[in-house]
Amino acid sequence: MFERMKKIIFTESDQATQKFYQGLKEHKLLTTNCLDCKKLFFPPQVVCPQCLSNNLSWVELSGRGKIYAFTQQERGPLFTKPDVIGLVELEEGIGRVLTRIEGEFSELKIGMEVEVSFVDVPNFLTLHQFTPLEI
Amino acid sequence: MNNKVAIIGVGMSSIGRHQDKTNLELAVEVIKDALKDAQIKKSEIEGIFLTPEGFTVRNSKVRVARLAEYLQISPHSVGVFECGGISAMLACRYAANEIALGHNKINIVVASEIEIYEEELRSNMDSLIALNALFMPYDSAYGIMTATPYYAMSTQRYMYEYGATERQIANLAVTLRENATKNEKAMYRKKMTIDDVLTSRLIVPPIHLFETCPMADGGAAIILASEEIAKEISPSPIFITGIGEFHDASHLFPNFKPITSFVAVEEAAREAYEMSGRSPEDIEVAEVYGAFAGAELIIYEDLGFFKRGESAKAVEEGKTRIGGEIPCNTSGGRLSLGHPPYVTPLLEMVEIILQLRGEAKERQVKDAKIGLVHSEHGVVNGSIVMILEGGL
Numbered sequence: 001m002f003e004r005m006k007k008i009i010f011t012e013s014d015q016a017t018q019k020f021y022q023g024l025k026e027h028k029l030l031t032t033n034c035l036d037c038k039k040l041f042f043p044p045q046v047v048c049p050q051c052l053s054n055n056l057s058w059v060e061l062s063g064r065g066k067i068y069a070f071t072q073q074e075r076g077p078l079f080t081k082p083d084v085i086g087l088v089e090l091e092e093g094i095g096r097v098l099t100r101i102e103g104e105f106s107e108l109k110i111g112m113e114v115e116v117s118f119v120d121v122p123n124f125l126t127l128h129q130f131t132p133l134e135i
Numbered sequence: 136m137n138n139k140v141a142i143i144g145v146g147m148s149s150i151g152r153h154q155d156k157t158n159l160e161l162a163v164e165v166i167k168d169a170l171k172d173a174q175i176k177k178s179e180i181e182g183i184f185l186t187p188e189g190f191t192v193r194n195s196k197v198r199v200a201r202l203a204e205y206l207q208i209s210p211h212s213v214g215v216f217e218c219g220g221i222s223a224m225l226a227c228r229y230a231a232n233e234i235a236l237g238h239n240k241i242n243i244v245v246a247s248e249i250e251i252y253e254e255e256l257r258s259n260m261d262s263l264i265a266l267n268a269l270f271m272p273y274d275s276a277y278g279i280m281t282a283t284p285y286y287a288m289s290t291q292r293y294m295y296e297y298g299a300t301e302r303q304i305a306n307l308a309v310t311l312r313e314n315a316t317k318n319e320k321a322m323y324r325k326k327m328t329i330d331d332v333l334t335s336r337l338i339v340p341p342i343h344l345f346e347t348c349p350m351a352d353g354g355a356a357i358i359l360a361s362e363e364i365a366k367e368i369s370p371s372p373i374f375i376t377g378i379g380e381f382h383d384a385s386h387l388f389p390n391f392k393p394i395t396s397f398v399a400v401e402e403a404a405r406e407a408y409e410m411s412g413r414s415p416e417d418i419e420v421a422e423v424y425g426a427f428a429g430a431e432l433i434i435y436e437d438l439g440f441f442k443r444g445e446s447a448k449a450v451e452e453g454k455t456r457i458g459g460e461i462p463c464n465t466s467g468g469r470l471s472l473g474h475p476p477y478v479t480p481l482l483e484m485v486e487i488i489l490q491l492r493g494e495a496k497e498r499q500v501k502d503a504k505i506g507l508v509h510s511e512h513g514v515v516n517g518s519i520v521m522i523l524e525g526g527l
Contacts, residue, residue, distance in 0.1 A: 069289075
């Protein structure tokens with residue numbers, strides 16, 4: 001199933017998404033920045049969502065943020081179960097990212113500061129995950 | 136609307152499992168019920184509007200032509216509408232518009248859904264990939280198959296921001312179940328307590344199993360007519376007096392916006408109230424597309440029934456029960472009636488129409504004449520709200 005999901009993600013994604021996943025493989029959290037209207041946005045796109053310009057540059061995000069919300073999925077097929085996933089508010093103020101959160105569900109709290117790391121899933125993709133700084 | 140449109144006939148199946156039937160058979164069954172209810176002949180139908188067959192199944196193309204052939208109806212206009220959970224409401228909106236524009240006089244909207252479940256679903260790679268693909272290209276990689284984790288995080292924030300308690304959220308599920316005990320079409324009709332909810336499996340915290348909408352098979356059909364026809368042939372036509380629609384620039388989880396209020400519902404409701412000249416206080420009975428207990432509480436607030444953060448307490452005080460200030464989901468709602476998403480908006484309409492006709496039996500809201508139907512898609516990213524009135 002992973003092979004098929006990976007293939008779908010790559011064949012059905014635009015250039016920006018493919019480059020984002022390539023960035024993860026190199027352990028970088030990337031997004032696009034508009035060189036015309038100067039808007040930094042996430043996730044990356046092939047056009048700027050503000051001015052529709054294609055004149056974009058790639059930037060690496062700091063990978064720091066705060067936990068906005070989190071839950072635990074019983075059937076998350078990718079990791080050792082159970083699997084904590086959550087929303088992290090990115091430090092750059094460009095919104096939230098859905099990610100895996102490394103840590104015990106019962107020890108996590110809304111507002112905790114977290115930092116990105118990368119996890120290589122065999123036969124699949126490299127994904128971002130965030131770890132609390134305090135635990 | 137310039138030219139008024141009324142609903143003159145409804146039909147719906149029981150909600151639960153219809154695995155022994157084909158989708159077409161289920162559709163035909165509810166169409167026959169609606170024709171009988173409206174007391175019209177199939178040859179009088181000028182437009183047929185459908186929704187897809189399901190989320191886990193392969194959807195056939197041009198299914199409306201197959202249905203027309205099967206029933207030997209030659210319609211003036213047709214369509215199959217897809218936009219997640221609002222699909223059936225979109226089909227209704229189009230059917231109503233075709234009448235309001237004077238193109239057709241009588242239209243039917245039909246939704247029938249038969250899904251794949253449990254082991255068969257888990258072993259069906261195509262179905263799993265189709266479910267996962269909805270969350271492409273980013274969230275899907277984390278194994279997300281349903282919107283439940285998003286709703287879990289929305290409910291977690293609602294509890295965090297407003298202090299709603301676990302017991303208050305469970306109480307909503309109990310209230311809906313109480314209504315379902317009076318509805319012979321509902322999937323779950325056994326009485327339930329708050330403790331039953333809180334001891335059910337914690338599937339995606341803070342959401343317990345009994346706080347989720349069960350996937351279900353089911354069908355429904357609605358017959359719409361022009362004011363002229365409705366007044367001539369229907370003893371109790373129910374008029375559409377307002378429709379509002381709004382879609383936020385987001386799909387599933389918005390990057391920036393709050394997840395403890397849904398702008399799509401607020402805006403769609405505002406438009407529907409404005410069009411009908413009604414306000415939240417005028418609504419006597421409402422059907423709400425709440426797929427999870429926590430989300431339903433938020434939507435009550437978006438619709439203006441309660442102030443921000445006050446739904447949980449209002450439900451605890453019985454304000455949404457039959458006999459309360461604003462009875463919500465007298466059908467049992469998505470949690471207890473059962474939830475075939477491509478059919479649900481029609482099920483909601485059927486309930487409100489029965490209420491406004493005074494035909495809701497044991498769950499009748501006394502003298503209800505003004506009702507509201509809410510529908511949504513995604514994680515409430517888009518919404519259509521409809522106001523229905525009887526006795527006009």
